[in-house]
Amino acid sequence: MFKLAIKNIFYYKGRSITTFLLTFFSATLFIIFVSFMHGSHKTMLHNALKVYTGTIQIYQKDYRDEGGYDYLIFDNQKVFNSLEKIKGIKSYTSRVETFGIASSKNNSSAIMLTGVDFKKEAKISELKNALKTGKYNTKSNCLYMGEDLAKKLNISLDHELSFVGSAIDYSFAADIFKLCGTFKTGMYEFDNSSAFLNREYFDGLFYSQNASSYIVINVNDLDKNNYIASQISKSIGKDLKVYTWQDLMKSMVELVKVDSIFGYISMALFFMVIFFVILIYGFINISSRVKEFGVLKSIGLRDIDIDKILIYEILILTLSAIVIAICLGGSIAYYFEINPIVIEGISDMYKDYGIISDTVPTDFDIFTIFWNVSLIFSLNILSLIYPIYYVRTFTPVEAMRHV
Amino acid sequence: MIKLKDVQKYFYKGEEREVHALKNINLEIEKGEFSVLTGASGCGKTTLLNAIGVLDQISSGSIELEGKEIAHLNSDEKTKIRLNDMGFVFQAYNLVPVLNVRDNIAFIMRLQGYSEDRIKTRVLEIAQLLEIDNKLDSLPSLLSGGQQQRVAVARAVASKPKIILADEPTANLDSKNSQSLMDMMKELNEKEGVTILFASHDEYVVKSVNRIIKLDDGALV
Numbered sequence: 001m002f003k004l005a006i007k008n009i010f011y012y013k014g015r016s017i018t019t020f021l022l023t024f025f026s027a028t029l030f031i032i033f034v035s036f037m038h039g040s041h042k043t044m045l046h047n048a049l050k051v052y053t054g055t056i057q058i059y060q061k062d063y064r065d066e067g068g069y070d071y072l073i074f075d076n077q078k079v080f081n082s083l084e085k086i087k088g089i090k091s092y093t094s095r096v097e098t099f100g101i102a103s104s105k106n107n108s109s110a111i112m113l114t115g116v117d118f119k120k121e122a123k124i125s126e127l128k129n130a131l132k133t134g135k136y137n138t139k140s141n142c143l144y145m146g147e148d149l150a151k152k153l154n155i156s157l158d159h160e161l162s163f164v165g166s167a168i169d170y171s172f173a174a175d176i177f178k179l180c181g182t183f184k185t186g187m188y189e190f191d192n193s194s195a196f197l198n199r200e201y202f203d204g205l206f207y208s209q210n211a212s213s214y215i216v217i218n219v220n221d222l223d224k225n226n227y228i229a230s231q232i233s234k235s236i237g238k239d240l241k242v243y244t245w246q247d248l249m250k251s252m253v254e255l256v257k258v259d260s261i262f263g264y265i266s267m268a269l270f271f272m273v274i275f276f277v278i279l280i281y282g283f284i285n286i287s288s289r290v291k292e293f294g295v296l297k298s299i300g301l302r303d304i305d306i307d308k309i310l311i312y313e314i315l316i317l318t319l320s321a322i323v324i325a326i327c328l329g330g331s332i333a334y335y336f337e338i339n340p341i342v343i344e345g346i347s348d349m350y351k352d353y354g355i356i357s358d359t360v361p362t363d364f365d366i367f368t369i370f371w372n373v374s375l376i377f378s379l380n381i382l383s384l385i386y387p388i389y390y391v392r393t394f395t396p397v398e399a400m401r402h403v
Numbered sequence: 404m405i406k407l408k409d410v411q412k413y414f415y416k417g418e419e420r421e422v423h424a425l426k427n428i429n430l431e432i433e434k435g436e437f438s439v440l441t442g443a444s445g446c447g448k449t450t451l452l453n454a455i456g457v458l459d460q461i462s463s464g465s466i467e468l469e470g471k472e473i474a475h476l477n478s479d480e481k482t483k484i485r486l487n488d489m490g491f492v493f494q495a496y497n498l499v500p501v502l503n504v505r506d507n508i509a510f511i512m513r514l515q516g517y518s519e520d521r522i523k524t525r526v527l528e529i530a531q532l533l534e535i536d537n538k539l540d541s542l543p544s545l546l547s548g549g550q551q552q553r554v555a556v557a558r559a560v561a562s563k564p565k566i567i568l569a570d571e572p573t574a575n576l577d578s579k580n581s582q583s584l585m586d587m588m589k590e591l592n593e594k595e596g597v598t599i600l601f602a603s604h605d606e607y608v609v610k611s612v613n614r615i616i617k618l619d620d621g622a623l624v
């Protein structure tokens with residue numbers, strides 16, 4: 001039967017070539033498409049994490065629900081000591097956030113003032129790279145603030161502004177600051193209402209020595225992030241809570257999911273078309289061979305033998321097409337993972353999502369490729385069900401009379 | 404060897420267009436016979452041949468092959484009987500287009516599980532007898548009608564079935580080819596002792612056979 005199937009494939013070239021090419025192209029395209037989709041999602045997330053969020057954050061248990069100074073981490077050093085013992089952490093830093101009113105000569109605005117360790121911060125976030133004017137590493141009462149915020153307050157470099165808020169013992173805290181640098185991250189909330197101050201000066205003003213709102217961590221390998229998070233969780237005690245980027249960036253994770261679903265739906269529609277073309281070609285071919293099958297049946301082939309011939313035919317065609325598609329699509333996906341495509345301006349287009357580079361790498365992933373092609377494979381096999389049923393409805397005599 | 408008892412066949416039974424194609428057929432075919440079912444077109448030759456070859460269901464009656472009832476078996480059992488006990492030759496040659504002559508002749512033997520060695524000798528033997536041994540590697544489409552029909556005969560006899568059923572084998576052949584096909588089939592019948600039953604109204608067939616069975620409007624005369 002197998003030999004007969006092979007001979008049929010070479011004999012009925014039109015159908016064979018159509019089926020082969022369609023399967024081949026759709027599988028290749030699918031692999032590349034999905035790799036690009038995953039790649040751009042991954043880049044999007046990575047970039048977003050890189051901008052400011054980091055991959056893990058540690059909070060006092062209730063801070064994220066309750067907020068306020070009562071739920072700060074009051075012993076940074078102890079947490080740092082624990083972190084030092086855990087493998088796979090690339091960098092970490094602490095941040096203290098406070099809210100208050102900033103006023104220039106002309107305008108006032110509610111702002112979030114964050115005390116950061118500028119040196120450590122540079123290893124965690126993109127704050128340094130987002131520098132627009134002035135300096136990043138500001139000293140004493142120098143502020144580093146969002147470009148839009150500076151505009152809102154209508155001040156430029158070296159101008160003064162006042163800030164009124166409360167220290168962490170709830171005492172009144174106010175000071176005069178100087179604008180020493182502005183940044184733009186592309187994230188509106190951030191550029192529009194955030195300012196940064198070096199830790200030493202901040203601590204002096206707000207009495208926040210060795211305390212923090214939260215601690216940010218970056219890991220070396222994002223795939224191990226959850227494992228590292230659980231390690232940290234074990235080592236830092238019950239009062240503190242560890243959040244991974246999936247917890248922190250829920251909306252973006254959702255966004256990516258929705259986008260993937262749309263991607264798959266459009267691919268699915270595309271496959272439907274391919275599927276029907278293969279089905280129709282297969283059916284036309286097979287119905288033109290009904291007479292031949294009738295002869296085979298009358299000289300002693302069982303229905304199941306005929307089924308086998310048809311199944312072997314599609315198996316050979318589909319498998320060979322898919323194997324080649326995996327090789328080709330896979331190597332294209334792999335190539336572009338190593339040499340990402342550069343699309344000028346894409347970072348502008350997606351700046352709201354925190355994309356900060358123009359490169360779009362693919363995500364080469366054997367598992368994804370595997371289940372993608374199994375899908376195509378199953379569709380092809382599925383396209384045989386009706387023709388097989390159709391051929392079975394004929395008795396040998398009817399089949400031989402069939403024209 | 405083959406015994407038909409009260410065989411009836413209707414097409415579209417109960418409908419207005421009902422055809423009573425076989426009427427109470429009682430017939431016996433002996434082993435080694437070389438005979439023809441003859442009669443005007445539409446008299447039921449093909450229907451009777453298909454009934455004997457268990458290709459088609461009969462409406463009532465029984466067909467025995469060497470004492471064993473075969474008309475009412477299930478379709479897999481019938482397939483097995485066709486494969487092992489019957490050889491078919493059709494008007495339209497009906498070779499497998501993708502297989503060369505050698506593989507077409509060997510096809511049934513392969514299905515039956517003969518060893519490749521035996522297949523090889525048998526294919527050569529039968530091809531020489533039918534004078535197609537120089538065409539063994541050609542595809543059927545490259546052969547003349549007469550040659551294709553000889554390949555079909557070779558395929559039918561190669562596995563030594565109990566009976567060969569040949570429906571209008573000469574209908575598409577010119578007189579020269581018809582005559583030589585009949586000569587070769589006669590030779591097969593004599594040399595190998597194979598039972599052959601034709602359905603034909605062709606004079607070349609009718610004058611070559613040993614027994615003539617006449618059908619008229621679905622009944623034996």
Ligand SMILES: Nc1ncnc2c1ncn2[C@@H]1O[C@H](COP(=O)(O)OP(=O)(O)O)[C@@H](O)[C@H]1O
Binds near residue numbers: 442445449450
């Ligand atoms: N599959 C069929 N369906 C309906 N009627 C048929 C079928 N096969 C044959 N018949 C009818 O049965 C009668 C006998 O046909 P057939 O056996 O083919 O005759 P012959 O082979 O002698 O020319 C004819 O009237 C024909 O129309």
Ligand SMILES: [Mg+2]
Binds near residue numbers: 448449450571
């Ligand atoms: Mg006929």
